[in-house]
Amino acid sequence: MQSKYIWINGKLMNGAEVQMPFLTPAVHYGMAVFEGIRCYRAVNGPAIFRLREHMERLLKSATVMGWRELPFTAGQLIEACVETVRANGHEECYIRPLIYLGAGGWNLNLDGGQAQVGIAVWQWNAYLGPEATENGVRANVSSYTRHHPNVSLTKSKVAGNYPNSVLAKTESVRLGFDEAIMLDTQGMVAECTGENIFLVRDGKLLTPPDAQILEGITRDTVMILARDMGMEVIAQPISRDQLYTADEVFVTGTAAEVVGLREIDFRTIGNGRTGPITRKLQQAYHASVRGELPRSAKWLTYVPSK
Template sequence: MRLPCGTLRLPVLPTHFGVRIVGYARFPGGHFRLNPTWWRTPEMSMADRDGFIWQDGKLVPWREATTHVLTHSLHYGLAVFEGVRAYNTVEGTAIFRLAEHTQRLINSGKIYLMDIPYSREVLMEAQKEVVRANKLESCYIRPLAFYGAEKLGVSTRGASVHVIIAAWPWGAYLGEDGLEKGIRVKVSSYTRHHVNSAMPRAKLAANYPNSVLANLEATGAGYDEALLLDNQGFVAEGSGENLFIVKDGKIIEPEIASALTGITRDTIITLARELGYEVLSRRLTRDDVYLADEAFFTGTAAEVTPIREVDDRRIGEGHRGPITTKLQDRFFEVVNGRAPTYKHWLTRVNG
């Protein structure tokens, strides 16, 4: 049943994590969505909660999923990770594009000569197991591979590789209002990594201080998110999202050289072409973005988030545009299991 866009405030609910939350039911494009907001509460610790984490081949109690303070990756930043979402679909909980996310984790390890000691199939099953063990319906999943504490020094030779997988409820990364009304973005003074100094195809922990600085700068100035340029001054991506603009009915993305090849990005390109839109990839300048008819971010966390303003310039009409709305609606149809064409992108947790 399609429902009108809006927000329904639900009662305070107990959860199996031992905390109390306020839930919000949102209906972007008419699709039901439960948005727990406990993750934004400063006093909530990621370390101190109930549940289970998959660690090196087995489930362990959440509080016992620990590693030594001299672990190599803590000191040198060489850890690879993924961000994955599971949705409460019409056929039960399912993980969106699980195979692609898991392969990207393995590829990230390969780029940095990290031999992850589990097959793709084992890692995929482990992610399903974590969601089941924590009795989650909609959630965010974080696989992470890192080096152990056998040695220090920049070389990783002789250091063991460990893998953890955690999952927890997570609502709209850039806010539920952002999904509907759009967000305000600031072009960052920080430059995205050069392609020969950091490998942009890898989702590497050490790449993210660049994003942290850009995000802190933007949010500290009153914006919602940052947009980074590459070392030549062309548009790269958000601090944790890919960018698209709409101009004269065409959907345009920046050349992907210095940006992560996002899986949600690929999803949106596929859906846009299905809907009959031309999708182009070319260099974009910041003034191309200023003059766009519409703009939006995509990402596993951000999903499809409209941009209403960049550097105090209104984008289009200053709210979510019609093409963004169509793409957002179609995206939520797909991830909620209401699009039979794309059911192969959904891996049922109990299947």
Template sequence: MSLESKYIWLNGKLVETEKATIHFLNTSLHYGVGAFEGIRCYDTPKGPAIFRLTEHSQRLINSAKVMGFNTLPYSLQEIDRATLDVVAANGFKECYIRPLLYLSAPNLGLNLDTATPQLGIAAWEWGSYLGPEALEKGIRANISSFTRLHPNVNMTKAKITGNYANSMLAKTESVRLGFDEAIMLDPQGYVGECTGENIFVVRDGKIYTPPTTTILEGITRDTLITIATEMGFEIIEQPISRDQLYIADEVFVCGSAAECVPLWEIDHRVIGSGQGGPITRKIQQAYQAAIHGQNDAYAQWLHYVS
């Protein structure tokens, strides 16, 4: 992973990366009340294209609304345009993109209405979040000792910066224990999601996934549901218990950073054949074709940088 880039888009203009700074006395820095997105741009036969850009920009706006921002500095169309501009300015063919809405206030009080929302957008070259071998070989996970946030404690439908302290606690614990990722249970004890990915379970040819009640409504999750449904698979949204993971034929996770990755072991229990099952592989391959512009059926999901 490299965070190197030439420019960051900051509050309406492209700024050299080393000059894209904010003040230490910043409301979001101190209280975790920003909103962000994780987006990917892929090289395609027609040039670099950002995958589902407008959906990501809309979710950023939705996160700010859920958080309680009363005003936003830019419209949906302006956020889309700025995102395309920062990728073009850096000359990337493939990259990860991070828009961040943050608050600047004359004081460090706890009232959102005294702060002014501002927007920055960065892009950098970043391979698979879970490692270069994860897409092919899969990863090992465990059930975290940390519970996924309660929806009435920290809003779970928003990508709020402070929410990810929960994810960092779980992820760090799992990595220190020798696993690649953590699976977090919801406040009722059912399977929620991983620290940065939604989860799917395959059993007897059907695909199960937790309902959206306590999880983030992932855009990659929606993408895979669409692709799998059009491939003829039945998708069932229902509560999933921890032990149902152990006896699944296949388990896979997805997210913009991670893409689509099989889980071959959970809590020291081998899942299925232990190497990613055939349904996971079919969906994974179809997803890769869609994001790289190799399937015209999903051309509407691509926003070309040029």
């Protein structure tokens, strides 16, 4: 991954020259929060999808983490994201803003440190592989449990939370799967390592409740699009065995977008391919990010040319 220009604390810098000192507290303690955002080639040019919602969630993550003051507002960070995409000249790219403890805080107290902010962009296409959208992917239920919300706060995209996902994903890939499904501390389905999860049963869309998951912006988008289609969307506890008997199962995330699960724990889901409702939601999602739906006008932030 390369970013020609990276925005650091208010100014664009040559990406090759940006370095983080070894003694940066965020590296040692995971004291950072981040977002994953996408810019798409839309009908009127490059456009960043649901940028404001992502920036507001970033600042909420920082609040949950415990920061009392931050050096930039949501509006300033929105402008910085647009500026960084424009400077790098991408029509489509992935955007990574990061708020991190750049100095101080060695006594494990945020109040003794200083928050810094960076934004990088790079080209990143199929997160779960080039054939995932069409064919779906294979998953298993991980041996690792998703964080308890009173152990590591699940509503915040904290960098230090992600070893949980890395452990689960690495285990699953080594076992021959593409993704891991993680259960919560009560043994109910929570989410995947970087995506939220949905089931289709009798034409209804089911998804785990909000309490122990990261409330994904792609998840929210798909729920809105499904309701626009007249589908009933229900957030309720989901057991592991309900996955196996679902008509369709799919996952959503900024990187993954909308991808079906064709197999879980060696059990074929549906007909073993991306199901018809998943396909409809994929198509609606792709139309929304490219400015082809009425809702797109509120969801897209266009990047002006230089």
